[in-house]
Amino acid sequence: MSAVASDGAVLRGENLSKSFGAVTALKDVSFRLEPGEVLALLGDNGAGKSTLMKILTGFHKPSSGELFMDSQPVSFQSVRHARQCGIEVVYQDLAVVSTLSVYRNMFLRREITRGGFLRVLHDKEMRRIAEDQLKRIGVNVPSVDVDISKLSGGQRQAVAVARAVYSDARVLLLDEPTAAMGVRESAQILDLIRRLKEEGGVSVIIVAHNYAQVFDVCDRVNLLQNGRIAFDCRTKDTSIRELTDLVVNEYREAQQQVRAS
Amino acid sequence: MTVGNEDSPAASVRPVSSPAYRYVNALRKVLHWRETGILLAVLALFVYFRFSSPYFLTQDNLGVIGQYVAAAAIIAAGEVMVLICGELDLSVGQVYALAPFIMYFAQHAGIGLLPAVVLGLVAAALVGLINGVITVGLGIPSFVTTLGMLFFLNGFNLTISGGYPVQPQGSGMLAMVFGAQGGAIEILWAIGIAVAFQFLLMKTRWGLHTVATGGNPVGAAEVGIQTGLIKIGNFMLCSTLGGLAGVLDAFRIGSIDPLAGGTQIMFMAIASAVIGGTLLTGGSGTVIGALLGAVALGVLKDGFTILGVNAYTFDMILGVAIVVTMFMNVRLNRIREKGGKS
Numbered sequence: 072m073s074a075v076a077s078d079g080a081v082l083r084g085e086n087l088s089k090s091f092g093a094v095t096a097l098k099d100v101s102f103r104l105e106p107g108e109v110l111a112l113l114g115d116n117g118a119g120k121s122t123l124m125k126i127l128t129g130f131h132k133p134s135s136g137e138l139f140m141d142s143q144p145v146s147f148q149s150v151r152h153a154r155q156c157g158i159e160v161v162y163q164d165l166a167v168v169s170t171l172s173v174y175r176n177m178f179l180r181r182e183i184t185r186g187g188f189l190r191v192l193h194d195k196e197m198r199r200i201a202e203d204q205l206k207r208i209g210v211n212v213p214s215v216d217v218d219i220s221k222l223s224g225g226q227r228q229a230v231a232v233a234r235a236v237y238s239d240a241r242v243l244l245l246d247e248p249t250a251a252m253g254v255r256e257s258a259q260i261l262d263l264i265r266r267l268k269e270e271g272g273v274s275v276i277i278v279a280h281n282y283a284q285v286f287d288v289c290d291r292v293n294l295l296q297n298g299r300i301a302f303d304c305r306t307k308d309t310s311i312r313e314l315t316d317l318v319v320n321e322y323r324e325a326q327q328q329v330r331a332s
Numbered sequence: 333m334t335v336g337n338e339d340s341p342a343a344s345v346r347p348v349s350s351p352a353y354r355y356v357n358a359l360r361k362v363l364h365w366r367e368t369g370i371l372l373a374v375l376a377l378f379v380y381f382r383f384s385s386p387y388f389l390t391q392d393n394l395g396v397i398g399q400y401v402a403a404a405a406i407i408a409a410g411e412v413m414v415l416i417c418g419e420l421d422l423s424v425g426q427v428y429a430l431a432p433f434i435m436y437f438a439q440h441a442g443i444g445l446l447p448a449v450v451l452g453l454v455a456a457a458l459v460g461l462i463n464g465v466i467t468v469g470l471g472i473p474s475f476v477t478t479l480g481m482l483f484f485l486n487g488f489n490l491t492i493s494g495g496y497p498v499q500p501q502g503s504g505m506l507a508m509v510f511g512a513q514g515g516a517i518e519i520l521w522a523i524g525i526a527v528a529f530q531f532l533l534m535k536t537r538w539g540l541h542t543v544a545t546g547g548n549p550v551g552a553a554e555v556g557i558q559t560g561l562i563k564i565g566n567f568m569l570c571s572t573l574g575g576l577a578g579v580l581d582a583f584r585i586g587s588i589d590p591l592a593g594g595t596q597i598m599f600m601a602i603a604s605a606v607i608g609g610t611l612l613t614g615g616s617g618t619v620i621g622a623l624l625g626a627v628a629l630g631v632l633k634d635g636f637t638i639l640g641v642n643a644y645t646f647d648m649i650l651g652v653a654i655v656v657t658m659f660m661n662v663r664l665n666r667i668r669e670k671g672g673k674s
Contacts, residue, residue, distance in 0.1 A: 151556055166551030168544045170616040179544055180555040182537050190537035 080139070081106050081274045082127070082158075082242050087136035089122050096122040098298040099136070104242065105290075109268050109275045111306075113282045113314070114295030115321070120278050123295070124244060127276070128160050129153030140241075159240035163247045165231040169220035173212055174201035176219050177234045204237050205230070209266055225256030229263055236273060243267070243275045249284050257284055264288045282314050296321055366609045366616075369664035370624040373607075373657050377628060381635035388638055398519035399584070400630035403428070403593075405522040406577040407601035408608070408622035409529040410570030415605055416533070417563050418546035418614030419467060419474035423459065424574035425598030426485035429590055431456045431575030432582035433489060436498055445502040449510065449579055456575025457568045459485065464564030474567075486594070493590040500582045511584040518580050525573065526623040533619055542566060546614025604629055607657045628657060 082104040089097040097119045104110050114120045125131040126138070129147030138145050140156055147153040167176045178197045184190040201215045210229040212222060219227055228248060235243055245264070249257040265288050267273055279285045282292070286306060294302035294317060302317055362368055381388040407424055414421045435452035439445065463481055467474040502510075511518045533539035544552040545559040552559050577597075582588045601622075608625030610617030632653050636646050 150554075154556070160554075162551075162554055164548075164551060164554075166548065166554040168547035168551060168615070170547045171540070171543060175540060179540070179552075180557055182540065184537050191535055192537060192540060194535075 079106065079142075080104060081108075081141065083139040083142075084123075084126075085137045085139070087123070087126060087133045087138070089119075089126060089131060089134050096298055097126070097133075100295075100298070100300050101136075102293055102300060102303070104274050104276060106274055107268065107271045108290045109264060109277065109288055111282065111285050111289040111292045112276055112278045112295065113280075113285075113292060115318070116280070118295040119298040120295055121246075122298075124160075124246060124276075124278055127153070127158060127242075127244060129158075154238075157239065157241035158244065159235035159238055159242070160244040161228070161231045161235050161246065161248065163250060165227055167219045167227055167231055170218060172216050172218055173205075173222070173230055174198045174215040176230060177201045177204070177215075177237065179234070181238060200237075205233055208233055208236065208263060208270075210263065223256060224252050225259040228252070228256075228260050232260070232263060232267075236267065240273055243273050245275060245277045247279055248277060249279070249281065261285070261288050283311050286311050286314075294318075363664070363667060366618045367621045367624060369660055370608045370621050370628060370657070372664075373660055374624050374628050374631065377631045377635065381631065381638070384635070385638045388635060393634065393638065395516060397627070397630045397634045398516060400633055401626045402518035402522040403577040403581050404597055404600040404604055404629065405623045405626035406525050406580070407570075407574050407597060408604040408626055409525050409619045410566075410573035411601045412605045412608075412610045412617045412619050412622045413529065413533065413542060413566040414474075414563075414570045415602075415610050415612060416546045416614055416617040417542045417559075417566050418549060419563055419567070420478065420602075420612075421460075421463065421474065421567060421570045421574075422478040422595075422598060423463060423481035423485055424478075424570055424601065425593040425595055426482055426489060427456045427459050427571045427574035428578035428581070428593035428597055429489045429588075430459070430485055431578045432500065432588040433493055433498075433590070435579060435582075436500060436588055437492070439501055445506050452579055453572050453575045456578075457572045460568035460571030461564065463571065464567035467567070468560040468563050482595070482598075489590040493588075495590060497587050497589040499586060500588055502583075507583060511580045518584055521576075521580055522623065522626075525576075526619050530619040533617070538562075538565070543615060547616065600626070600629060603654055607654060625657075629654070 080103040084100060084102050087097055087100045088095070100119070100123060102110075102112075112120055112123065122131065126133050126147075129150045129152050132146070138147070145156060147156070147158075168179065171179070174194075174197050175192075178201070182190070183193040183196050183200075185193050198215055205212060205215070210226070210233055212226055212230070219230065222230070232243070232245070232248075248260050248264070252260070261284070264275060264277070267275065268288070268290075277285050277289065286292070289306050291305050292302070292309065292314065293300050294314065296302075301321075302314075365371075378389075387393055407428065411421060411424065431452035433452075434455040435448045438448035438451045443451075459481065463474065463478055466472055467477045500507075509517070511521070533542065541552070541557050541562050544555075544557055545562045549559055578593060581592070585592075604625035605617065605622040606612055606625070607628065608618060608621030608623070610622060629650075632650055633646075636649060641649065
């Protein structure tokens with residue numbers, strides 16, 4: 072075991088399974104995430120993407136199988152515990168509060184405060200750091216003082232990503248980062264992911280439905296089908312074409328099954 | 333920068349430093365305040381009644397307005413906190429009646445005025461705790477929880493009092509602080525509390541998490557805010573303020589009535605909060621706005637009374653006035669949002 076364990080992966084899952092009663096959502100899934108790598112986790116609705124993601128965020132516990140961070144076995148007790156271990160999630164709903172300003176959203180739950188038990192917000196400091204941080208990863212917002220509701224979908228996503236990165240995340244989980252977004256905004260987000268990759272330091276898992284969009288920014292692709300990882304390949308060794316064929320084949324099989332029954 | 337800005341054509345043709353531009357800019361800033369709408373409404377009401385009656389702007393009458401306003405404004409401050417985190421407290425009017433009775437009984441049991449007041453407020457906070465724990469813990473909508481609490485406390489107040497009013501006891505400095513000498517001191521309490529709670533809301537972590545809890549409950553939980561605790565805490569704050577308003581009014585009026593307050597003052601407080609710019613749906617609000625909302629309602633009530641409007645007609649006018657004030661506020665908010673886009 073130790074020979075496999077000291078392999079340098081930031082996050083590794085071995086034989087992860089999850090069942091809810093009689094329903095098996097995840098069957099014997101193994102995956103690995105290298106430092107600085109961008110991994111795409113692709114799959115159809117119900118393929119097990121969100122179950123796997125919820126195991127990684129500590130929301131679910133796997134029925135069997137093990138997780139390793141830096142080759143050490145970990146068992147996340149809660150979402151908070153996973154976060155403490157350095158796993159940050161940007162959910163599809165972004166978890167931003169539209170009535171709060173950009174910088175207050177960026178520091179939500181990690182506010183810089185002073186004044187003892189009253190916990191008075193140190194707005195000046197938070198504003199400064201937020202501006203810095205957004206500039207560093209190349210996110211353009213009109214001002215960190217405007218309400219989040221005044222930003223475009225892409226800008227909101229960028230703020231949510233910046234927040235996750237700022238929290239010293241080692242593993243960043245992006246849940247459908249380009250869902251419900253226009254082409255231009257999607258491009259902005261993918262650009263941001265590319266810049267994060269260049270900077271290094273953080274490893275990224277992108278959970279996505281639309282593989283054509285994320286294909287370019289990823290180092291490796293894992294395709295989940297029916298609760299298993301059906302395909303694991305470096306992006307430079309595969310193509311959108313090959314992925315499409317895989318998905319279409321699955322679709323045909325499903326169609327035949329429906330007709331047969 | 334100013335060119336092509338259709339909001340202020342005047343500004344685009346003048347140099348940036350010109351006084352006109354500065355005025356436009358300042359005006360925009362004022363329009364950005366959430367409280368501007370209700371402030372304009374209050375000013376309009378003051379102007380209208382000033383020219384309708386020579387008695388309106390007299391010192392005596394302003395004192396009367398203060399009496400109308402203070403208790404509702406104090407309760408509204410708490411109600412704003414509860415509304416912002418996405419809940420509602422209907423029982424606070426009964427807490428208003430409960431707290432002074434607890435104080436009265438505590439004094440009869442032989443403890444001093446100050447500990448008796450504290451005990452009354454602790455009882456009020458306890459009601460808020462129960463409201464919060466039932467709402468959060470059992471997942472019952474706060475409308476139902478606090479409606480149940482409203483009826484329960486109403487019966488409870490009548491039971492412990494036997495249905496008869498009593499007189500608050502106490503004199504000297506402390507009783508004066510609680511308003512035994514008249515209405516002026518109570519409005520000071522209301523202003524102080526509004527300022528303190530506005531600070532709590534806008535400048536502290538508690539306030540920020542309150543806004544987050546109401547603005548995006550799922551998201552707030554996802555980033556790790558303990559939304560349940562925030563809600564319970566705000567229910568407690570609201571109830572405590574209800575109790576404090578009750579104690580202050582008891583001293584001012586010189587009587588503790590089991591049927592005082594009730595739904596009347598609760599609805600006044602919620603109306604003040606809402607016309608002041610707090611969303612019923614949560615996520616946004618202002619305590620100063622609620623204070624101004626209470627002033628608007630108080631001025632309406634007082635103004636129409638001075639003008640000799642029939643009491644029946646008065647309620648009809650008040651109803652319309654609430655909706656009109658609200659409408660003005662919503663319109664202004666829209667302008668505000670458009671202005672903020674640039």
